[in-house]
Amino acid sequence: MTAPAPMPIPQPVPQAARGELPVLSPQEAARNFVTVVTRVEPVAEALCRARTNGQADCDLQIVIDKRMELPPNAFQTLDEAGRPVVGFTLALIADARNADELAFVLGHEAAHHIAGHIPRQKQTAAAGAVLGAVLGQVTGADAAMQDQLQNIGASVGARRYSRDFELEADALGAEIAFHAGYDPVLGAGFFARLPDPGDQFLGSHPPNAQRQAQVAAVVARLKQQTGTGW
Incomplete structure (x- = not known):
């Protein structure tokens, strides 16, 4: 597949030494989410069709779980008809510090479907x-x-293979976010706010540092391929 040219990326939010970013207002968070879905969904669906040679259902359904008591979370599943669903809790949308984080999470969850992680x-x-x-x-x-x-x-x-699946989704999710015009490295900054799973026996997620390094490596490769220097 010929990679699409990256869309212009918004200027990153300034942060002191990559420190903690401020929490956005509900209005800002909602606007970011709508914009991210509008830009990322078609990129993810196009990549899905290309990577699966049209053999998979690539019509993503983006949903919001509106239960206020749920913690920040995103997930990928299939509905009763087998259509791919990517869900966000309200808490995750509110907790995202910028659009790049939302774009990376959406790309990551879409990547689980593209890579066929549920059947695998x-x-x-x-x-x-x-x-x-x-x-x-x-x-x-x-x-x-x-x-x-x-x-x-x-x-x-x-x-x-759950750790391998997560790293694979991080890499492909970073590619999706990049081609939608977002900065996956900045987006993966939300790992810094998550408890680090470390190297737990049979843990389902890799260490946060490993995931951030994975994203950085993918973005470096994409910049080299596209000649993008942002």
Whole structure:
């Protein structure tokens, strides 16, 4: 696919030594979200069609979960018809310090769909469940223990590649945000406000520093390819 030329990027919000950015007003946050969806969604859908050779449903449905009690979060799922859905909680929209963060998050969640992470995770979970069942049979476990081992195997299988999936979505999400005219490096700054998962055993997310380094590497490559120097 020939990469589209990046759209002009808004000037980054000044910050002292990349320190904490101020919280936006509800009006600013809402305007940012509308603008980001307008600019990022068509880029993500076009990349989806190109990367999947038209074999996937690339008609993204962007939704907002309006429950006020939910924490900042974004997710990708499929509706009953199999259409891809990207959801944001109100808290995440309010917590984003600039449009670049929203653009990166939207690109990241769209990337999960483009890369087929939901079916791939189901496959690894199923494989893990089979291994758990085999282990139960080999060790002569009773029915209850075999069920438990099968469930454990499915859980381990689902998490086995989850870190790789997150890094893959970070890279592709950065590409989407970049071609929509946003700064993914600035957008990935929201990692600094998240608890660092570190190197937890079977953790589902990579360390924040690794994710930021991934985004920076992707953006450096894209700048070189496009001759963009912002």
